[in-house]
Amino acid sequence: MSARRIGPDVLYGTVADLGHGLRAGEHTSVELAEAYLARLERFGPSLNAVAAVTRERALEAARTADAELAGGRDRGPLHGIPYGVKDLVAARGYPTTWGAVPYRDQVFDEDATVVRRLDEAGAILIAKLASVELAGGMGYEQADASLTGPGRNPWNPEAWSGGSSSGPGAAVAAGLVGFAIGTETWGSIVTPASFCGVSGLRPTYGRVSRHGAMALSWTMDKIGPMCRSAEDCWIVLRAIAGPDPADPTVVDRDLLDSRYVSGGRPIAPGRPRLAVLKGTGEKEQESVRENFARSLDLLATYAEIDEVELPDLPYGAVAGTIIRAEVASAFEELIDSGRVTELTAPEDRIKPYGGQVVLAKDYINALRVRKKVQRALDDTLAPFDALVGPTRAAVANPIDVRFSEYFDEFDGPSIGGAANAAGIPAITVPNGFGERGLPTGLQFTGRAWDEAAVLGLAMEFQRRTDWHRRHPEL
Amino acid sequence: MDEKTTPDPITRRAFAQRASAAALVPIVVGLPYIASGMDPEAEAGPAGRRGGAPQEAQEDEEPPGVDALLDHVRALYGERLTDSDLVLIRDGIAGNLRAGLRLREVPLTNSDGPAIFFQAYRSDTR
Numbered sequence: 317m318s319a320r321r322i323g324p325d326v327l328y329g330t331v332a333d334l335g336h337g338l339r340a341g342e343h344t345s346v347e348l349a350e351a352y353l354a355r356l357e358r359f360g361p362s363l364n365a366v367a368a369v370t371r372e373r374a375l376e377a378a379r380t381a382d383a384e385l386a387g388g389r390d391r392g393p394l395h396g397i398p399y400g401v402k403d404l405v406a407a408r409g410y411p412t413t414w415g416a417v418p419y420r421d422q423v424f425d426e427d428a429t430v431v432r433r434l435d436e437a438g439a440i441l442i443a444k445l446a447s448v449e450l451a452g453g454m455g456y457e458q459a460d461a462s463l464t465g466p467g468r469n470p471w472n473p474e475a476w477s478g479g480s481s482s483g484p485g486a487a488v489a490a491g492l493v494g495f496a497i498g499t500e501t502w503g504s505i506v507t508p509a510s511f512c513g514v515s516g517l518r519p520t521y522g523r524v525s526r527h528g529a530m531a532l533s534w535t536m537d538k539i540g541p542m543c544r545s546a547e548d549c550w551i552v553l554r555a556i557a558g559p560d561p562a563d564p565t566v567v568d569r570d571l572l573d574s575r576y577v578s579g580g581r582p583i584a585p586g587r588p589r590l591a592v593l594k595g596t597g598e599k600e601q602e603s604v605r606e607n608f609a610r611s612l613d614l615l616a617t618y619a620e621i622d623e624v625e626l627p628d629l630p631y632g633a634v635a636g637t638i639i640r641a642e643v644a645s646a647f648e649e650l651i652d653s654g655r656v657t658e659l660t661a662p663e664d665r666i667k668p669y670g671g672q673v674v675l676a677k678d679y680i681n682a683l684r685v686r687k688k689v690q691r692a693l694d695d696t697l698a699p700f701d702a703l704v705g706p707t708r709a710a711v712a713n714p715i716d717v718r719f720s721e722y723f724d725e726f727d728g729p730s731i732g733g734a735a736n737a738a739g740i741p742a743i744t745v746p747n748g749f750g751e752r753g754l755p756t757g758l759q760f761t762g763r764a765w766d767e768a769a770v771l772g773l774a775m776e777f778q779r780r781t782d783w784h785r786r787h788p789e790l
Numbered sequence: 791m792d793e794k795t796t797p798d799p800i801t802r803r804a805f806a807q808r809a810s811a812a813a814l815v816p817i818v819v820g821l822p823y824i825a826s827g828m829d830p831e832a833e834a835g836p837a838g839r840r841g842g843a844p845q846e847a848q849e850d851e852e853p854p855g856v857d858a859l860l861d862h863v864r865a866l867y868g869e870r871l872t873d874s875d876l877v878l879i880r881d882g883i884a885g886n887l888r889a890g891l892r893l894r895e896v897p898l899t900n901s902d903g904p905a906i907f908f909q910a911y912r913s914d915t916r
């Protein structure tokens with residue numbers, strides 16, 4: 317039987333849409349994989365979104381998925397769904413370049429735990445997706461900081477796709493994969509998700525095993541889903557979360573054991589209590605302010621919204637010092653060997669030297685202040701179901717404009733440094749469009765282990781809006 | 791409850807007024823050196839303000855020890871670094887030390903231990 321042609325409308329579907337089509341006989345997993353592979357090969361290079369296509373592995377897994385479904389074995393909602401993983405994460409037998417020239421030939425003989433778990437859930441790995449080199453840990457100041465070139469935004473290829481999970485953001489937005497896996501140390505899931513107009517979840521630190529993923533900062537790194545809906549993020553999170561003997565930092569806490577879960581799904585409370593940081597809506601880019609105001613109007617129809625201030629603590633200094641010290645150790649060999657000069661962005665070849673002389677007591681002090689940050693954020697968030705705000709202060713920068721030249725114009729309160737230092741979860745969802753036709757994002761940040769809360773709130777927002785259903789014309 | 795965390799009701803009108811007023815005032819915020827920022831808009835500073843190290847820190851005098859640490863970098867890697875590289879690295883070291891000074895402004899008692907995960911190891915699970 318010849319393969320049926322699957323149109324873009326189907327390929328832009330959510331995981332639930334794609335799964336429904338599989339079970340209704342509208343397409344097979346092999347047909348889905350073939351269609352996504354064709355789009356990866358057609359659009360991936362121009363977006364600089366793809367590190368490697370895993371065609372052989374994908375088609376073999378898709379054939380198995382189809383045979384299992386035909387035989388009555390259904391592994392669940394990810395069964396037969398093609399996905400891509402950021403190229404910081406190992407997939408056996410394929411290059412895992414970490415987005416960086418010095419590691420371009422690196423191949424691991426083992427799958428990362430997240431890849432193995434997605435295999436077990438029936439998902440089909442079809443691509444390794446582009447990353448900013450070494451997850452941006454060397455201090456990049458421009459989009460052109462990757463082995464695969466500057467990540468281009470599917471909504472406007474003259475804009476950046478964000479970083480460091482550039483490929484996952486672009487590939488999900490462009491309908492090149494069913495969903496993707498990204499990583500975040502400080503902003504690397506929510507930034508590209510917001511810039512590309514997709515839903516991206518940063519889980520609580522310790523929710524998802526990092527075994528097999530590049531370590532940038534052992535006490536800050538997280539792995540999470542980037543999808544075309546918040547509900548998809550929940551589906552993927554359920555598959556990848558949970559204890560792993562290979563990563564002792566993962567905590568055994570049941571995702572379903574939450575007052576924000578009902579019938580196995582996240583739910584928003586009847587009348588949620590949301591917090592907004594004081595000063596939000598004053599200094600962001602115009603479209604970001606306008607779209608946030610509109611989102612707030614909508615939220616106010618079913619939620620209570622109060623303004624809060626974070627306690628005055630050096631959140632950025634805590635996160636920055638921890639990351640600098642841990643990066644200096646994680647990549648000492650790269651720097652000592654001189655191979656750091658092979659990195660793409662000129663500043664990435666030089667800046668890491670400064671990190672080599674972070675004082676030990678400053679690192680320890682950062683870890684001590686971190687505990688105060690954790691308590692301060694938890695105290696602030698405890699009366700609320702989540703904190704809500706614009707994900708970024710601006711839409712994506714023009715691809716050839718350095719970050720400082722573009723982003724310095726915009727400001728506003730941000731929870732990002734504090735939340736990453738504290739290891740708490742957040743989700744960004746699209747909430748409109750702004751300058752140069754680029755998406756803006758709305759972020760819900762929750763207390764530790766409250767992924768279901770932010771997901772439930774994001775799902776409720778998406779039930780009342782259709783921004784997540786809009787797709788770029790490629 | 792901490793006074794600073796007490797929520798203030800925000801109205802749609804108040805939000806719009808603030809946003810409208812802010813639009814009239816151009817804001818320029820510096821983005822200083824971030825040695826390992828993951829984030830092009832990396833935040834640092836009081837109350838989670840965007841824009842890198844806090845403005846007051848940028849205006850401070852240079853923290854002591856910058857040249858001593860730069861000498862250490864120069865001793866290890868000097869042969870491969872140009873003068874302009876060393877200027878960039880020096881800026882980074884100054885930024886790191888400023889971050890350290892910010893951390894030291896937070897009162898810490900002897901019982902404020904670091905957030906480090908560690909446990910003794912044995913291979914069997916008995």
